[in-house]
Amino acid sequence: MTILRRVRKTAKAALLSSFSGLLILAGPALAEPSYGIAMYGKPALPPDFTALPYANPDAPQGGTLVTGDTGTFDSLNPFVQKGTPPWQLRFLTHESLMIRNYDEPFSLYGLLASSVETDPDRHWVEYTLNPKAKFSDGSPVTVEDVIWSYRELGTEGNARYAGLWSQIDKIEQTGPGKVRITFKGDNRELALIAGLTPILKKAQWQGKDFANAGLDDIPIGSAPYVISSYTAGRNVVLKRNPDYWGKDLPVRRGTDNFDTIRIEFYGDQGVLFEAFKAGELSFLREFNAEKWQRDYDFPAVQDGRIVKSEIPTERPSGMTGFVMNTRRAPFNDIRVRDAMMLAFNFEYINGTITGGRQPRITSYFSHSTLGMRPGPATGRVKDLLAPFADSLPPGALDGYTLPEGDGSARNRANLRRAAQELEQAGWVVGSDGVRRNGEGRPLSFDILLRQGDRQDQSIIDIYQDALKRLGITTTITLVDDAQYAMRTQDFDFDMTDFRRELSLSPGNEQRLYWGSQSADLPGSRNLMGLKSPAADAMIDAMLSSRSLEDFTAATRALDRVLTAGRYVIPVFLFDKGRIAHKADLKYPAHIPLYGDGVYFLPDVWWQAPSAP
Template sequence: MYGAPELPPDFVSLPYANPDAPRGGRVVFGNTGGFDSLNPFVQKGTVPWQLRFWTHESLMGRSWDEPFTLYGVLAESVETDPERTWVEFTLRDEARFSDGNPVTVADVIWSYQTLGTEGHLRYRGLWGKIASIEETGPRKVRITFNVEDRELALIAGMRPILQKAQWQGKDFAAAQLQDIPIGSGAYVIDSYEAGRYLNFKRNPDYWGGDIPFRRGTMNYDEMRLEFFGDQTVLFEAFKAGQLSAVREFNADKWATQYNFPAVQRGDVVKTDIPHLKPSGITGFVMNTRKPPFDDWRVREALLHAFNFEFINDTITGGAQPRITSYFSGSELALQPGPADGPVRALLEPFAEDLLPGALEGYDLPQSDGSERNRRNIRTATALLEEAGWSVENGVLQDQNGTPMRFNILISQGDKESETAIEIFARALERLGIVIAAEKVDDAQFTSRTNALDFDMTYYRRALSLSPGNEQKLYWGSENADTPGTRNLMGVASPAVDAMIEHMLTATSREDFIAATRALDRILTSGRYVIPFWNFDVGRIAHVKEMKFPQALPIYGDGPQYMPDVWWYQAD
């Protein structure tokens, strides 16, 4: 995106992969919930999240050691003009789907058009920005854009490529469970039982094992996903030796509950994976499409009533720091105090529409750590009164006598959220507010959040060091009310839209950082989410036979780190 890639044209492997890693072995991972679809490219159904990373490929692939840098996968070369109004890819002659058929330009064009019109919402934004997509040679495809957006040349290389012939005469968007999309990736689905397990095997004829981007990756012969009712059952299965690895997101549990016999014997290893990526946002998101969450003063009152310090101490032992903004922990985060310099210049045209704190500086409420949280409860009371709410006979109600009651939608088995809600509910009772946890299975949770059918719900949005067009999907106005949107809070802000546009059209890293910091200010001062704790380090417990390179990417752990660059080796 800015400057030149760090790796030379003749690089051997990604810097955090071991090009000499042995191939072989079998590993088993666990998911909670179930699945009723094996097509991760459409809106319909619940799909194992790992599927699209293991079975399909795109023209280019990301290096997780460089923000905004891509290297060739299905494409052997890429060209673009200085203004990036078009991009042209040349396919590798050896690229093959898992059934042995070559990956063709026709497959690429069909994939982009189909995903852009019938695919999952995450893929549709690009299609509207394409003026034309055409074959310019036997293995060449050129995409011309109709808007000014320098990131599009990169995004165009990141769409999964599917096989056109597989879907002739079939309804792609209405695919059934057995309609598994054919991919070009290293793994194929070997067997499955709906909601119980999914087995992957490395394709012995995988075409790309020795290209530089893939060398030292996709090393396991077999990977299996087992499905469990909740995280507690999954953890017990891991302790019993039924799973090969788990990711742990609770620092207190990591310190106190990973001392079972397999760990003491050395058969299970605890590994910390540091990173430099932004915190993202995790917490309870408020649906601002409906009252009372459409009033920022109510949202601010709820932030004061949410006693983070006490809740964090109860759940994580206070070991994990709080998320302080959407990009906290990185150079993209808002800077403390009033906005100044280029950030202020970007925000000032929208000064009348920004909420308090965007320009002046905004910090999340802090409690004294005690359960009573008296000072913040007093502040919450004043904010609610200012917003037109008053207590009558112990019940908070508006001017029409309607009491404030709402539910927090969570998945069954989400014990941490359930505990947080119990403590939150006791605090809100003192304000005259009644809330309850609404626990549903994973399929219902996905269906409800896709339909925007919730008051408040658990929310996790991971963010990268190279934010771009996906920000429109996360909090852009265009899809704020579209079923399936990732903009669960319902942000519809011209200022947010403008900052995203500045990010996409920036020609220098400095201008890009200023636009991202300005966006972070607007989102944080919008009080849309009650933030939880930051996952400041990756924690993986794994069998001793699972090995990984000593060189770590700046992104740390993630979906394309473990198991992608790990391997199996008996001591």
Template sequence: MTKLLPGLLQGSAIAVLCSAAALQAEPSHGIAMYGEPALPEGFTALPYANPDAPTGGRMATAEVGGFDSLNPYILKGSVPWQLSYLTGESLMGRTLDEPFTLYGLLAESVETAEDRSWVEFTLHPEAKFSDGSPVTVEDVIWSFETLGTEGHPRYIGFWEKVESIEETGERKVRLTFNTDDRELALLAGLRPILKKAQWEGKSFAESGLDTVPITSAPYVIEDFEAGRFISLKRDEDYWGADIPFRRGTNVLDEIRLEFFGDETAAFEAFKTGETDFTREFNVARWESQYDFPRVRSGEVVLEELQHGRPSGMTGFVMNTRKPVFEDWRVRQAMIEAFNFEFINEAMTGGAQPRITSYFSNSPLGMEEGPAEGRVREFLLRWEEDLPEGALEGYALPVADGSERNRKGTAAALALLSSAGWVIQNGVLTNEATGEPFAFDILLETGGSENAAIIDMYVQALERIGVTPTVTQVDSAQFKERTDAFDFDMTYFRRGLSLSPGNEQYAYWGAEAADTPGGRNAMGVKSPAVDGLIELLLTSESQDDFFAAAKALDRVLTAGRYVIPIYQWNISRIAYDADLHHPEYIPVFGDWPGWQPDVWWHEEATGETSGAEADAESSQ
């Protein structure tokens, strides 16, 4: 297969994603959702890793918020998102250069049936936990069973589709499925594997800061202070440092997560060198505030990276479990009142485009205008359940950029009137009950950009007789409330991949709508959504896969569940000049598995630019 160009989704990647499913008849070093893995058995390293990267040094990042747990596999507590990636390890590892392909990690090989009704893994003979004990089939079986019954709700859906799990030979474990779902064989390879003996006599679901899960990953937690910092140390005896998937990765001696109360404090820590890596999501701030002394002296490198991922959805989600947001006309009115063009100009100088749909910026995104062809055929299967505009075509409103937004305000009032809301004495009121239109916007403390956006939004809402309350809580309370769906509107982010699958049920499936800790924040329960997700999982042709994704994108977008804000098709990163990454960037770009995984520390030469140093170091 032709190698992908840095940051761009080429036709070759589409071919890997959508070619006819290969028949897996014997153990293999990898497995792909569609087609064959791009890398041959015995490959040297991932194409975006430097197999000669030196070990040593550290990377320190500034995080906003706090934490009160170090167990990322359970519902209880607030855990830094990085821990599941840096301290967890699975049977197979996902490459960022192919839409959905896995290569051997704890498992040296994988075998599956032609119809993928079962999958069998053979453990690597050298696999061991950080305490030196071997990873056994017993540990694997216990991990699947425990995560599926006591772990975070995100693991439940998969476990319910497992008919059986059993030891089938020396270092071999087989899972048999009870559902026709081709993705399950790959998802099994991504479940974290934990040490069974550690949890004898302990409550897995209730652990937090007191018990750090023992895993086989390259990093272990060396030190921490609750809510302040976490220091992750590279395991010098890590068992898998020289297997192809790991070669040249995880070479930094320390990864340190420093926590701050707000974005301003976090940025100041980077400017002074207390931390040495940051991501900037506001292009206006990127262009105006990154000229501080350490940048001018060359101590800090600024870099912009493209990627080929879908935009995903970022914005403010409306909880349809709450009566105030049950009616799609009310949700559309909230979108009309959100003066994006004015807000975008104020926040970014108008430089960042708006998210137009869940899979925008990718070949899976819906097309403008009425649905046609196979997309229309799929949608018509659930014609009675479709939201307004799914078939006919739906697009977000575009304002003239003025602060008053007269067009949007008028459209919002008309929609609210049709839904039974009228302005009485300057207050939007339910015509039948006399109750005022009221809701609360929940925000996490420290998110100054979100707070600024909401301030402008509240001013716009006042023009239609609505004055919402705004509640800011710390990270622990924010997680507790969003896990319990205890909010009317809140900040929302769902990253999406080029291979949407079972995680779509967790994001917007009907069953997840009532599962505490589930990710279906909007509470959508739609036969069309569930049916289209099933089509994604059972598609065996290029046309059907793309059509199912485009149709799902239409139904979700026309459902008007989220007020979208910017899309980040370019990653803007700033980092110490002594930190380096390979010049080649995978199709997923700056994504978990790339940073800090393929980065290394090496003293800058002084005259060589960061990009040149990266290129030289990767040769």
């Protein structure tokens, strides 16, 4: 998936990183069932809260929201490995036992479950189902459905569910409407993570192959929206269920305000933008600051029919860039990866692509208190990293910063340094100008991109020129959505675009992103193939932290290992959401801590009624 496609999806959805919480002091033990649970301390909202702080409980309901995706889809089941579904479905059509408040780092409140209980050490968690909870077909949500969903998703579903399932010792019914999950190890976050697994209807899948469901096998959910129609590869129409069971829940008041949400698919971002200008779409998220300033001055903006809104965020930068596959040569050599970082002339690329308006990501958790600090590691961070000193990438302990160019197109100083790194790695330029190793093999690699993202291609065009001057041959392979998904799931690439959204509450998902155990698991999100004992240990330290100080130190230490490892060439920092939208679309004045995402648009937006 292209860089901007990944950012769009994560900005819209705040994908997998939003599913974890600060592994910090858990506060008073829950002695009895509670309306909510926090990773540390108590939930910020009181037991009698009436709505989420960023929702307008008096928002009018009605109207149609039309959103656009690029590419296509060949599945309407977002819970399995097979196929490419519209990314929005798993957030709009299905529910979990608990739901997040995106105005806190990590707290959950009852949704399909009316209460939650756990022991002081959080070795188990028990949920009590809301007796009113129903699927969209009117059938009740049962404990049997819950147990089946955890087991089926964990064994036959998308790889993102396997991690939790592998840490569950047993799941059982403990009473009427009660289900208890007991965990294998000491991992306090699991009591929260478990509450976010989507619940499906078991009876629908009896006698069917869940993992290989066809396009017309649409999973039944319990959420406010259901799929009412679709045209294969072109659009999907969601309708708000008038009989939705949970419309009066505090976590649902002021949310899901549109009667209809239609997802239209376009060949590429350029076509999508023209469709928005022509009034075919209700809104568009823009991720290029230069384009935001330059291209959003068309007539509908000038006369007020389109409004430009900027949405602040306090989440970490995450990582956006181009990832190198360390499972294969030449990127299994950190000296080659370092040369690739040096050859990437960000300052010139930024000036060309965004007019220099967007800053650069400097580390995985930059733009937040969890990010690594400049200079040598000190204090608790140094103590955590010290046992791995001999195996750490250069700069992890002493300090590492991304190379900076002089702003010129030639970038001579950094290219000289890159050439030195390559020569030390055994790649030497011959008389024909081609860089080869001792066996005579040319230094070449392929860059896998998805069709339709012109910005990715523009970035790579500039990058290729620099690599050519180093004697490196590169090719670009453009593929459609389905081929891209298949190739990245099989790790069949040298370099490709990359996006990992990270939260203020990183936890178990870090094992999926960078853990050694996930490096060779097909479909894993560890695209770079990282196998680092130091990274594994820092993740373990995060998961076992009992204080804010220890947690922050472990996260900063992990940030050092990842950044100094030179696995991803970072690009633009998306420090705010930019949404152009029709003037009749409104949103609350209170912006959630995490900024923009599906929990914001479309969840709490509404369409203002037309004047009589």
